[in-house]
Amino acid sequence: MSVTEVFEKARAEGRAVAIGCMPAGFPTVEGSIAAMVAMAEAGIDVIEVELPYSDPVMDGPVIQKASDIALAGGVRTRDTLRAIEAVARTGVPVVLMTYWNPIERYGVDAFARDLAAAGGAGLITPDLIPDEAEEWLAASDAHQLDRTFLVSPSSTDQRLAMTVANCRGFVYATAVMGVTGAREQTSAAAPALVARVRAVTDLPVGVGLGVRDGAQAAEVGSFADGVIVGSALVRCVLEAPDEAAGLASLRALSADLARGVRAVTR
Amino acid sequence: MNASAAGLLPDVSGHFGRYGGRFVPEALIAALDQLDAAYRHAMADEAFQAEFGRLLRDYAGVPSLLYRADRFSAAAGARIFLKREDLNHTGAHKVRNVLGQALLTKRMGKRRVIAETGAGQHGVATATAAALMDLECVVYMGEVDTERQALNVARMKMLGATVIPVKTGSRTLKDAINEALRDWVSSVDETHYLLGTAAGPHPFPGMVRDFVRGIGVEARQQILDQTGALPDAVAACVGGGSNAIGIFHAFVGDEGVRLYGFEGGGEGVTTDRHSARFSGGSPGVLHGARTYVLQDEDGQTIESYSISAGLDYPSVGPEHAWLHDTGRARYLPVTDAEAMDAFQLLCRTEGIIPAIESAHGLGGALAIAPTLAAELGREPTIIVNLSGRGDKDVETAGSYFGILAS
Incomplete structure (x- = not known):
């Protein structure tokens, strides 16, 4: 299923989509594949693989630490592509979140080609704005990949419309001003931002930054099409005493999030 | 190439040929646009230039x-x-840049500056300008560097700045910049990131150069x-x-x-x-x-x-x-x-x-x-x-x- 189809299906069911994030290669390449497959099996609708990067300025301490562990383990860009291929075989759509330099280094068109060949659905680009994305716009068109750019509460109406017009698949709304990481409360600014996006597009809107359990997922899912969860899932693996315990805790949280996005009242 | 051609760079989108630009989270774009506008307005404002010139001459010794x-x-x-x-x-030369950016901070109505520092020189310069202009100042410094440069940490503290040791990554300048960027993404409404060199996203390279x-x-x-x-x-x-x-x-x-x-x-x-x-x-x-x-x-x-x-x-x-x-x-x-x-x-x-x-x-x-x-x-x-x-x-x-x- 494509990302678009997953959102359409969820919309028909009157629920939100659960999007779960995990860095490739954390704690190992095989371990990250097992983790993401477990998330998919437990009901996560879209898997967001993060490409570990040395300077992740949009990420909070949990994902930074996981990325550092992955890089220290020697993970390469081609390992991330291998992880995407393995997870995509489950039938759940897989998008890649990546800072821009590793893609530019690989070669933008070559990467788009190899991502498509691996079964990846598209890219989320936290430090690439459409203004700088000429090459990626062309490559994603050529290889039929989705493009998710970020919008922020501080985006002007004009920028928001321009950014959304360049998205395909879904739009990523950074609901609070800040880096990734679980928070006690999700942002009050989020519903307002989602409404602003909806005013200019029919594309589904995913809200990220801060969700840590099913109850919060239900809350976010009441106004957004997609609920993006990262740090809380990564923490399951980070804080587990061993791999089996990590996978068990990951399954439990994934199932809780899957229930949450189905408990949405709209 | 002549001087006027050089003076035209960066272009309006912040590029020097294929270099420069803005590879940052969307959350920072509004602040960069605000800074760019404030900076261009200030450069055309005789009162700003006069104040900048006075501080350079009478305070910095230029x-x-x-x-x-x-x-x-x-x-x-x-x-x-x-x-x-x-x-x-x-x-050091850095005082020219910090005085210019601190004046801009006040002009934008912001009350807080953050800065990264490696050896501590830019941190000290920023703390100096912040003291002079009554701005809250937070300096991010790699933990390794805070140990190597304890004297400069003391200087910054004497000048009233808060120094935050950065414990991520290699715990040096690069990580201090990452942490300052993370702070800025979260605090951009009231905070100016007083970047210490002619690098980073537009308008910093051209603006710092001009200062x-x-x-x-x-x-x-x-x-x-x-x-x-x-x-x-x-x-x-x-x-x-x-x-x-x-x-x-x-x-x-x-x-x-x-x-x-x-x-x-x-x-x-x-x-x-x-x-x-x-x-x-x-x-x-x-x-x-x-x-x-x-x-x-x-x-x-x-x-x-x-x-x-x-x-x-x-x-x-x-x-x-x-x-x-x-x-x-x-x-x-x-x-x-x-x-x-x-x-x-x-x-x-x-x-x-x-x-x-x-x-x-x-x-x-x-x-x-x-x-x-x-x-x-x-x-x-x-x-x-x-x-x-x-x-x-x-x-x-x-x-x-x-x-x-x-």
Whole structure:
């Protein structure tokens, strides 16, 4: 299923989509594949693989630490592509979140080609704005990949419309001003931002930054099409005493999030 | 290329050719746009210029002197003039940039500044300007650097700043920038990120250059007054690149003036311990701009090394990348050993203790002097930007020379 189809299906069911994030290669390449497959099996609708990067300025301490562990383990860009291929075989759509330099280094068109060949659905680009994305716009068109750019509460109406017009698949709304990481409360600014996006597009809107359990997922899912969860899932693996315990805790949280996005009242 | 062509860069979207731009989260774009607008408005505002000029003159001690260093020249085989930025208040060229940005911060109605610092010089300069202008100041500094530069941490605290040790990644300058960017994404409404060099996302490279370009404007007039001619070469060390672009910019249109940037060659560019982005790096994206970066095959940043903390940075300002590719400026590595030889030579011949950063500019001038003399068939005239004083480096240099127990 494509990302678009997953959102359409969820919309028909009157629920939100659960999007779960995990860095490739954390704690190992095989371990990250097992983790993401477990998330998919437990009901996560879209898997967001993060490409570990040395300077992740949009990420909070949990994902930074996981990325550092992955890089220290020697993970390469081609390992991330291998992880995407393995997870995509489950039938759940897989998008890649990546800072821009590793893609530019690989070669933008070559990467788009190899991502498509691996079964990846598209890219989320936290430090690439459409203004700088000429090459990626062309490559994603050529290889039929989705493009998710970020919008922020501080985006002007004009920028928001321009950014959304360049998205395909879904739009990523950074609901609070800040880096990734679980928070006690999700942002009050989020519903307002989602409404602003909806005013200019029919594309589904995913809200990220801060969700840590099913109850919060239900809350976010009441106004957004997609609920993006990262740090809380990564923490399951980070804080587990061993791999089996990590996978068990990951399954439990994934199932809780899957229930949450189905408990949405709209 | 002429001076006016150089003056037109960056273009409206912040590019120097293919370099520069904005590779940052969307959450920062509004703040960068606000900064760009405030900056352009300020540059056209006589009252702002007058206040900036008054502070530079009466507070910072600008214009700095241009000094003909005869005894150093005799050893170098070239006529060497030193642009004495080391005599500015806080001991380096950086005061020009922080005063300009602190004035802009007030103009934007913001009350808080954050800054990154490696050795602590930019942190001290920012804390100084924040004290002067009554701004809250938070400085991010790699934990390793807070240990190496305890004296500068104390200075910042005396000036009223909060110093936050950064414990992520390599715990050095690069990670301090990451942490400052993370703070800024969360606090952008009330906070200005007072970036310390002519790098990062647009408008920082062009804006910081414009705040420091007085170095070259002054030097150009001073050399004409003192010698009646333009120099054969202008030399500067290049970390992020602000002192170099500051002295280069006024000379870019003078085709006969060769421009040399000297990078931290560390233990040599054939080793993995250096900061030579041009000799040992490649074009990439880091900290908001496309430029030359030390990176591996996968685009992961490679940690830099230099004996000089101010040159120990894996990226470089995008205007230098453009000057490099167009051939207008040449960038060469200067090793730790070459820099420290030049450091000692300046101490002994002129009674001036330079910053180790600036010693790379001196070492580079010593290295190019014979070639330049052969090419010209006469003694060349070289201006070296003595971008900072060496007080902060006494411990490092003392250990290096075995004067202090390390």
